Amino acid sequence: MLVWSSYLLADWSANFAVGLISKNQGKGSKPGDPPQDKKLMALWAPFLLLHLGGPDTITAFALEDNALWLRHVFGLVFQAIAGVYVVLQSIPNSLLLIIILVFASGTIKYLERTTALYSASLDKFRDSMVQAPDPGPNYAKLMEEYKAKKEARLPTKIILIDEPDKESRPKKLVHPSKAVTDEIKESMHQSKSGETKKVVREALHDLEIVQYAYKFFNTFKGLVVNLIFSFRERDESLEIFENLSDPEEALRIIEIELGFLYDALFTKVAVLHTAIGCVSRVVASGTLVAAFVLFHKKPHKGREFHGADVVVTYTLFIVGLALDLISIILFLFSDWTCAALSSLKDDPEESLSSPLDKAFNWLLSLRQLRWKPQECHKDAHECTHKCKKPCPKETVDKCSKDLHHEVLTTPFFLRRWCGSINVFNFLAFATKAKVERIHDARGSFRKNSWKVFAYPFEKINLVIQKLSGWMAKLINVVHKLISFEINETSRKHPWARRTIHPLYFGFLSQIPHFIKFVWDKLSDFFDISDMLDMVYKTLFVHGEPMTKELWVFMFNQLKYKSKFGDSPENAKRISLARGEWTLRDNLPEEADRERLVRYVTDFDYDQSLLMWHIATELCYQQKETVSKDHRYDHCSHREYSKIISDYMMYLLIMQPGLMSEVAGIGKIRFRDTLAEADKFFHRRHIEDKRSVKIATETILDVNSEIDPMGVKGDRSKSVLFEASRLAKELMKLEEKHGISKWKILSKVWVELLCYAACHCDSTAHVEQLSRGGELINFIWLLMAHFGLTDQFQINKGDARAKLIIGK
Template sequence: MVEVIPKHIKDVWDRWNIRGAIILSLSLQAILICFSPLRKRTPRRVLIMLVWSSYLLADWSANFAVGLISKNQGKDPKPDDPPQDKKLMALWAPFLLLHLGGPDTITAFALEDNALWLRHVFGLVFQAIAGVYVVLQSLPNSLWVIILLVFISGTIKYLERTTALYSASLDKFRDSMIQAPDPGPNYAKLMEEYKAKKEARLPTKIILIDEPDKEHRPKKLVHPSLVLPDEKKESQHLPNALPGGKKVGREKLHDLEIVQYAYKFFNTFKGLVVNLIFSFRERDESLEIFYNLHDSEEALRIIEVELGFLYDALFTKIAVLHTFIGSVSRLVAFGTLLAAFILFLKKPNKGHEFDGADVAVTLTLFIVGIALDIISVILFLFSDWTYAALSSLKDDPDEAVKSWHDKAFDWLLSFRQLHWTTNQKCHQDAHKCTEKCKKPCPKEVVDKCSEGHTHDVLSTNFFLRRWCGSINVFNFLAYATKAEVHRIHDARGSIRRYSWIIISYPFEKVYFIIQTLSGWIAYPISSVHKWISHIVNEKSRKHTWARRTIYPFYFGFISRIPHAIKYVWDFFSDLLDIADTVDMVQKTLFVHGEPMTRELWEFIFKQLKYKSKFGDSPENAKRISLARGEWSLRDNLPESADREKLVHYVSQFDYDQSLLMWHIATELCYQQKDTIAADEHHHSYREFSKIISDYMMYLLILQPGLMSEVAGIGKIRFRDTMAEADKFFHRRHIEDERSVKKASDTILDVKSKIEPMGVKGDRSKSVLFDASRLAKDLADMEKNCDVDKWKILSKVWVELLCHAACHCDSTAHVEQLSRGAELINFVWLLMAHFGLTDQFQINKGDARAKLIIGK
C-alpha cells in the first residue's frame, strides 16, 4: 500500500502537533494584544488583515489544540514517552481556555461579533467541559492545584470577554441607556379637579409653566431660510456664555479636563449609536461648552477622546474592566495565574518526570501569559478611562488641576497632545509649474510659489495619536486621465515617502504595462481581422466555392473566437468578482492621504458654530442638517447675484448627482487661473474646497458604507460619467496626455448653453457637462459680482459633508472607528454637540400645569 504522507512526517506531526498548536495559539494572542490597538490609528489594509486573520485563527487554534489534547489523553503511551507526559498536557487545556478569553485590547473585530455573545456562552460551557474531561483523564495528577488555579484564571478571562460582548451588543447597549418609564404629569387627576371646579360653577382655568431650565434658555438667531411663511419669531444673539451650567470661559482647558469632558459627553451621546433621542437640556449643556471653548483645537481633542471611549466600549474589554467587579476579577485572574506559575517553578524533579520540551512549552505559556497580562494592566492603568474614572470635573476652573494625582494625570496626558508641523508649504502652485515644463521646479521656485501660503498640518507621533489624522482623497479627473496624483501637503518623512514610492512604483508600472499591451494587442488584431474580412468578402463575391466554404468557416467560427473568449472571461469575471476587484485596485492607486490641517478643522468648526445659532428647535436643527449647499449659497451670495441659478444645481438634483457634479466643477475651477485678486484667505478657501471635494468623492466611491444613502445610485452615476469622459477624451485625442489641466481645458471648451438632459435624455446618469455648466456659472458669478467663488465653494462643501455625516447610519460611523476614524466621524459628533441633528426631539419637556381658581 502506497503511503500518501511518509511515515517520518507522520511521526514528526504526532510528536509536535499539540506543541505547535499551543505555540500558535500563544503567538496569536501576542499579535492581538500588541497590534489590535493600532487599528484605530491607521486604515492600512496590511494591519487590518493581520488583526482580522489573527482574530479568526485565535479561537480556531485554541479549539483545535484542545481537541488534540483530548485525543492524546485517550491513547496508550508509547514505550519512549515519559510516564507523566499526559499529566503535564492536562495543564495546557486550561491555558487554552485562558487564550479563548482573548486579550483586553480586542473582543470584537466588527459590531456583528458583539451580537454573537450567546455563542460565546455556549463556547465557555463546552470548553470548560472539555477541559474538565482532559483533567479527569489524567487523574491522579500531582499538578491538580496548578491546573485548578489556571482554570480559574481562564474562566474569569472568558467570562470577561462574554460580558464585554453582551454589554456591547446593540440591543443591550440600547437597554443600558433607556431610563425608567416616564408617565408625565398626572393628567387624569388634574382633569378630575378641573371638572369638579367647573361643576361647582367656580371660575377656573389651567395655565402651563415651563420647566425652570427651559424658562431661562436664551433665544437664538433665526436664519431667513428657516422661517416658514406662517412663522413669526424674534431674533436675539447668543451671549458669550450660555446660562445654566458650568461656564468654561475662554481659558484653555487642561489635558485632564479634555478627557473629563470627553467622558462626560461620551455618557451623554453614546445613545447616538442606537438612535436614541435627546432633550433640550443635553443639547444646551453641550452647546454651552462647545460654544465657549478656547479654540477649535480643543473641540477636536475632546471629540477624538470621545470617539476613543466609544471604540473601547464596543470593541474591547476596557469598559467592563473599569467597573468594580471587573477590576476585582482582573486582580483574581492575574493572582491565580501568578500563583500557579510560582507553584510550578517550585515543583521538584519536573525535569525528570516530564519531557524537557514539554516543560519548556509550559514555562513559555506561563511567562508569556504573565507578560501579556502585565501589558494589559499597563494599558489599563494608562488608558483615558482610568484618568476619567479617578478624577472628576471641578466647578471652579481655577481649581481644575490641584491635587497631586490630577497633576500627575495631566502630565501623563500631555504626551498625547496634538502636534502640528507649522509652516508646511503647499505644493499645488509648484505642481502647476511642473505640468507646464514637465520637470520638477527648483527649490527656490517652489518656495516663491508657496510664499505666504502655509498651513499647520497634524503630525502627532503614530504611537501617541488617537486616530489616523489624515484625510483620504480621490479625484475623478485624475482617475479618468490616469494622471499622476500630487499631494497638497506632504507631512511624511523621507523614509515614509521613499518607502511608499518603492512599494507603489511596481504596481503603477505593471498597471501601465498591462494597459499599454492591451492597446498594442487590440489594434493589430482589429487590423488583421479587417484585412482578412476584406479578402474573404472579395473571394466570396467572385467564387461560389469560397462563398460556400471559406466565408461560413471564417465568419461562423474563426471571427467568433475573440467573442467566445470575451464571453468566457466575462462569465468567470462575474462569478469570481474579478472585474470589481481589479477596478477597486485601480481606484486605490489614485487614493492618497492628506494630513488634517489646523485651518481646515477650524473652518469646519466655525461653520457649524455659526449654524448652531439658528438651531433653536428640532425643526430648525433638522432643516440645517438637511441643507446640502442651498443655505450657504443664499447666505453668502450678494443680492446682485442670481442666487437661484446656482441653487438650482443643488435643489433640482439628487444628492449623489450634485455631489459628483460639484466635485468635477470644483476640479475644473481648480485647474484654471484665478480671475480676481486673491486676499489672505483666498488660497485657504481654494484648498479647503479641493480637499473636501476629493474626500467626498473618496467616500462615495471607496467607502460606500459611510454613504449608504446614495451608495448604489452613486456608483452607477460615477460609471456613466466615467464612460462619457473616456469617450470624450478619446474623440479629442487627449486620452494619452495624462494631464488633468489639459482635460479640464478641453471640457470647458465645449459650448454648453443647452442643458445636457435636453440633448441626451435622462437614461444616462452622466453629469460631466452639467459640471462644466456649473463651473462656467461660478466663473461668471465671480467675474460679475466681484465675489470669491472659492469662499462660496468651501462653504457649500462643508454643507455637503455635514449632510453626509448626519445621514450616514450610526453603526457605519462606529464601524469606521476600528479602521482609523475618518473626518466624517468627527463632523458627525461635532454636529451632535452643536445640536444640529434630528435626534434632539424633546424640546418642550414636562410642563407644570397650575389650576387657577378665580378671576
Template sequence: MVNVIPKHIKDVWDRWNIRGAVILSLTLQAILICFSPLRKRTPRRLLIVLVWSSYLLADWSANFAVGLISKNQGKDLKPGAPPQDKKLMALWAPFLLLHLGGPDTITAFALEDNALWLRHVFGLVFQAIAGVYVVLMSLPNSLWVIILLVFVSGTIKYLERTTALYSASLDKFRDSMIQAPDPGPNYAKLMEEYKAKKEARLPTKIILIDEPDKENRPKKLEHPSLASDTKRKDLTHLEIAQYAYKFFNTFKGLVVNLIFSFRERDESLEIFENLNDSEEALRIIEIELGFLYDALFTKIAVLHTFIGTVSRILASGTLVAAFILFHKKPKKDIQFHGADVVVTYTLFAVGVALDFISILLFLFSDWTCAALRSLKDNPDKALSSSIDKVFNWLLSIRQLRWKTQECHGKGTHKCTACLKKDYKKCSTVQKHEVLSTPFFFRRWCGSINVFNFLAYATKAEVNRIHDARGSFRRYSWNIIAFPFEKLNFIIQTLRRWIVNFINYVHKWISHKVNALSRKSSFARRWIYPIYFKFLSRIPHFIKSVWDILSELFDISDTLDKVHKTLFVHGEPMTKELWTFMFEELRNKSKYGDSPENAKRISLARGEWTLRENLPEDAEREKLVRYVTKVDYDQSLLMWHIATELCYQQHEKETIPEGYDEQCKHYSNREFSKIISDYMMYLLILQPGLMSEVAGIGKIRFRDTLAEADKFFQRRHIEDKRSVKIATINILDVETGFEPMDVKGDRSKSVLFDASKLAKDLAEMEKTHKKDKWEILSKVWVELLCHAACHCDATAHVEQLSRGGELINFVWLLMAHFGLTDQFQINKGDARAKLIIGK
C-alpha cells in the same frame, strides 16, 4: 496499500500536532494584542487583513487544539508510539480556554460580532466541559492545583469577553441607556379634579408652568457674534479627557438612534461655544470617539467597572500563582518530556507577559484618567492633587502635535512671483499647521483621503497640497506605487495587444479558409464549418467564461477599485481647515434654537450658504438650483468637477487686495479643493459611509467618466495626462443650452453641467464682487455636514475600527452643537396647577 503521506511525516505530525496547535494559538493571541490597537490609527489594508485573519484563526486554533488534546487523552498508547505526556498536556487545555477569552484590545472585529454573544456562552460551557474531561482523564495528576488555577483564570477571561460582547450588542447597548418609562404628569387625575370643581360651580382655571430648567435656558441671539468678551484658561489635558468621558456617556445614544432633550443640547452647546479654540474641540471629540470604539470593540468598558477590575486582578493573580507553582515543582525534566516542558514554560511566560501588557494598557488608558477623576467646579483647582498631575502628564504624551508647512511653489496657489520662481517676493506664501502626531501616539489616522475625478479621467499625476511625510515615507510610497502603476499600464497594453492580435489572426485565417473553400470541396465541407462554427468561437467562449467568472467573483469591480486607489492620497489635517469647519458649525448653532431649525440646518446642502451670502436675484437662484433641483449625489459630482475646473484657472483669478484678504482667498480655495476631493473619495471608494445619500452615484460617475473619455479622444488629449489641458478644453465648450435639454436624460453624465456651474460661479463673482472660493468652501462644508448627519450611525462606528474619517468628527461635532434631528425633546414636562377662586 500505497501510503499517500509518508510514514516519517505522520510520525512528525503525531509528535508535534498538539504542540504546534498550542503554539499557533499563543502566537495569534500575541498578534492580536499587539496589532489590534493599531487599526484605529491607520486604514492600511495589510494591517486590517492581519488582524482579521488572526481574529478568525484564534478561536479555530484554540478549539482545534482542545480537540486534539481530548482525543489524545482518551486513547491508549500503542507499543512504540511516540511519548505523549497526558498529565502535562492536561495543563494546556485550560490555557486554551484562556486564549479563547481573547486579549483586552479586541473582542469584536465588526459590530456584527457583538450579536454573537450567545454563541460565546455556549462555547464557554462546552469548552469548560472539554477541559474538565481532559483533566479527569489525566487523574491522578500532581499538577491538579496548577491546572485549577489556570482554569479559573481562563474562565474569568472567557466571561469577560462574553460580557463585553453582550454589553456591546446594539440591542443591549440601547437597553443600557433607556431610562425607566416616563408617563408624565397625571393628566387624567388633573382633569377629573377640574371637572369636579366645574360641576360644583367653583371658579376654576388651569395654569401651565414650564419646566424650571426650560425657563432658565439662555436665549439665542438672532444675529450672534462669535467674539467672546472674556477669555478663560486653556483646558488641561485631564479636563479634555474628562469632558470627553462626560459627553461619551451622553452621546453614545447616537449609535442606537436615541432621542435627546434640550438639557443635553444646551449643556454641550454651552461648553463648545465657550471653548478657547477649535483645537480643544478636536481633542475632546477624538478622545470621545476613542471611548466609543473601546466600548464596542474591546473589553475596556467592562474592565473599568468594579466587578471587571476585581475579575482582572483575580485572573492575573491566579495565572501568576500557577506559574510560580509550576516553576517550583521539582523533577519536571525527569517526569515530563523536555519539549513539553519548554512549551509549557512558553505558555506561562508569554501569557504572563501579555497579561502585563494588558494591565499597562488598562492603567494608562484614557478611561482610567477620565473615569477615576471627576471634573472640578473651580478651574484653578484642576490639577490640585498629585494623581491629577500624573494623569495630566500621561495624557500630554498623546496630545496633538502640529508641524508648520509653507504652501508655495507646489502648484496650489501661484502669483506672478511664484511663476517666476521668485518666492521671496511671493505674496501668497502661507504657513499652515498640519497634524503630525507620531503614529503610536495617535488616536486616529489624522489624514484626509482625497480622490479627484479629472485626475483619474486624465490619468494625471496627483499633486499633494501638503506633504507631512518624511523623506523615507515619501520615497517608500513612490517605490511601492511605481510597480502598481506600471503593472496596470502593462495589463491594459497587453490586453489591447492580445485583442488586436486575435482579430488580425482571425481575419487572416478567415480569408485563407474562404479562398481554400472556393477551390476545394473538401475544404468547403470540413475545414470551413470546423473553423467558423468551432475554432473561431473559442476566443468568444473564453471571453464569455471570463465575464461570468468576473461577475461571479466581482473581479472587475475589485480591479477597478484597486486602480482607483492609485489615485487616492492622504492630505494631513490642517488646523486651519478644522478651525474653518468648527466656526461654520458654531455660527450655524446660533440659529438652531429649536428642533425644527436644527433639522432645517442639518438638511441644508448648500442652499443655506447661497441664500445667506448672496442677494436675492436671478444669479443666486441660478446657483441654488444646482443643489435644490438635483439629487445629492448628482449635486456632489457636479460641484466637485466645477470646483476642480475653477481651481485649475488660478492664473485668471481676480486676487483680492490686502495680505489678509489674499490669505483668506487662498485658504478658502484650499479648503474647497480638499473637501471636494474628500467627498468624491467618500462617494466612490467609501460607499458604506454614503449609503443613505449616494443614490445612483456610481452610475453617474461611470457615465460622466465615459463622456469625459469620449470627449478627450475627440479632442486628441487622452494621452496628455494633464488636468490643466482637460480643464481648458472642457470650459471651451459652449454651454448656452442646458446639457440635459440637448442630450436627454438617459445618460447620467454631469460633465458639462459642471462646466456650466463653473461659468455661473465666475459670473456670480463678477456680478456681486463676492469671492467665489468663500462661497464654494461654505457650500462644501454644508455638503459634508449633510452626508455626516445622514450617514447611518453604525457606519460611523464601523469606520472607527479602520482609522477613522473626517466625516466621523463632523458627525459628532454637529451633535455637540445640537445640529441633528435627534434633539426632539424641546419642552420637557409642563407643570399644571389647578387654581380655585378668582
C-alpha cells in the same frame, strides 16, 4: 487582513488543538517518552481557553460580532467541557492544582469577552441607556380634584407653568427658508460687537478635556441606537462648545469621545472599568501568576517531562503574563481610568487641586495634539500678485514661506486616530496623472517608499490593459485573414464549403467569444472586475494631513449655523441643506444666486456632489491673480475647497458604506462621466498627456452655453459638461461681483459634508471607528454637539399643572 484572519481562526485553531491533545491522551506512551509528559500536555488545554479570551483591545472585529454573543456563550461552554475532558483523561496528575488555577484564569478571561460582546450588542446597548418609565403628572388625581371643586360650585381653573429651564433657554435667530434678510444679518453683527459680550472660557486642562469627553460620551452614545435627546442635553453641549477658547479643544474632546465609543463597542474596556470587572481581572491575573510560580518551583521537571514540552509550557506562561502586564498598563493609563477616578469641578481653579489629578493631567499631556508648521506644495498654489512689474525673487520666496499651515503630526504611539484625510480626484484618475500632496508631513522616506510599493501595481495594470488591447486587435486581424482564406477556398472547392466553412464559422471562430462570455460570467459572479477596479482606484488615493486651519474653518461654520437652530424644525432644516443655505446666505440678490442654487436643488445629492467636485477642480487648475494682502486667505479657502472636495469623492467612490443613504446611483454616474471623459480626451488626443491641467483647459474650451441635458438627453448620467458650466458660472461670479468663489466653494463643501455626515447611518459611523475613523465621524459628532441633528426632538419638558380656586 492579518487581524481579521487571526480573529476568525482563533476559535477554530483552539478547537483543533484541544482535539489533538485529547486524541494524544488516549494513546499509549511511546518508548523513551518521559513518564509524566502527557500530564504536562493536559495543562495546555486551559491555556487555549485563556488565550481565547483575547486581548483587552479587541473583542469584536465588527458590530455583527457583538450580535453573536450567544454563540460565544456556547463556545465557552463547549470549550470548557473539552478542557475538563482532557484533564480528566490525565488524572491522576501532579499538575492538577496548576491546571485548576490556569483553568480559572482562562474561564474568567473568556467570560469577560462574552460579557463585553453582550453589553455591546445594539439591543443591550440601547437598553442600558433607556431610563426608568416616566408616567408623567398624575392626570387622574388632578381631574378628580377639579371635578370635585366644580361640583362644589367653586370658581376653578387649571393653569400650566412651564419648567424654569424652558423659560431660561437662550433665544436664537431663525434662518428664513429662502434668504437671510438684512435685518437679521444686522442683528447678528450687533450681537457680536454689542455691549453684552460673551464670556469665553479659559483654556481647558488636559484632564478637563477627558472629563468633558467622558461626560458627552455618556450623553451622546445614544446616537448609535437613534435615541431622542431633549433640549437640556442640547443646550448644555451647545453652551460648552460655543464658549471654548480654541476650536482645537473641540477636536480633542471629540477624538477622545470617539475613542470611548470605540472602546465600549469593540473592546473589554467598558466591562473592566466596573467593580466586578476590576475584581475579575485581579483574580484572573493572580491565579495565572500563582500557577506560573507553582510550575516554576516544581522539582524534577527535566526528568518527568520532555524538554521541548517544558519550553512550550514556559512560552505559554510568559506570553500569558506578558499580555496580562500590557493589559494592566493600558488599563491604568487609559482615558477611562483618568475620567472614572476624577470629576469635573465647578471652580476651574480647583480642577487640579489633588496630586492624583495633577498626575493624570501630566499623563494626558503626553498625548496632546502636535502641530507642525509646513509650507504648502509649490504646485498647490499658483497665485500671483497684482503687481505692475514682476516681483523680485526675494519677495516671491518670502510670500511662499508665508503660505504655510499647521499640520497634525502627533507621534504614532501617542495619537488617538490617524490624523489624515484620504482624498481621491476624478480628473487625476481619468487622466492617470500623478498628483502632489498639498502638505506632506510624512517625510521623503515614507513618501518614496509608498511610490516604490505602488509602482509595480501601476505597471502591472498598464501591462494588463495593453495586453488585453493587443490581444483583441490580434484576434481580430487573425480572424479576418482566416475568414478571407476560408471564403476564397469555399468558392473554389465545394468540399471546403461543406466541411471547413461550417467548422470554422460555426465552432472555431466562436471560441474567443465563448472564453470572453465565461470570463464575464465568472467576473460578475465573483465580483472580480469590481475588485480589480477598486484596487486600481486605491493607487490614486493619498492622505492629506489634517490642518488646524481647516478644522477651525469647519468648526466656525457649524458654530455660526447653530445660532439659527433654536428649534428642532430649524435644526432639521439646516441639516437638510446641501449647499443652498450657504449660497443664499452669502450671495446678494443682484448676483442672481438662484443660477447657482439650481445646481444643488435641481439635482440629486450624488449628482450634485460629482458635479461640484469636477467644477472645483476646473477652477483649482486655473492660474489666478490675487493681491498680496488677500493671498493667504484666498489660498487657504482654495485649499479647503480642494481637500474637502477630493475627500467627498473618496467617500462616494471608495467608502460606499458610509454614503449608502445619500449615494443613490453615484457609481453609475461616476462610470458614465468617466466614459465621457475618456471619449472626449481620446478625440482631443490628450489621453496620454497625464496632465490634469491640460485636461481642465480642454474641457473649459468647449462651448457649453446650451444645457448638455437638452442635447444628449438623460440616458447617460454623465455630468462632465454640467460641471464645466458650473465652473464658468463661479468664475463669472467672481469677475462681475468681486465675490471670492473660493469662500463660496469652501462653505458649500462644508455643507455637503455635513449633509452626508448627518444622513449616514449611525452604525456605519461606528463601523468606521474600527477601521481608524474618518473626518466625517468627527463632523457627525460635532453637529450633534451644536444641536444640528433631527434627534433633538423633545422641545418641551413636563408642564406643571396648578389648580387655581378663586375669582
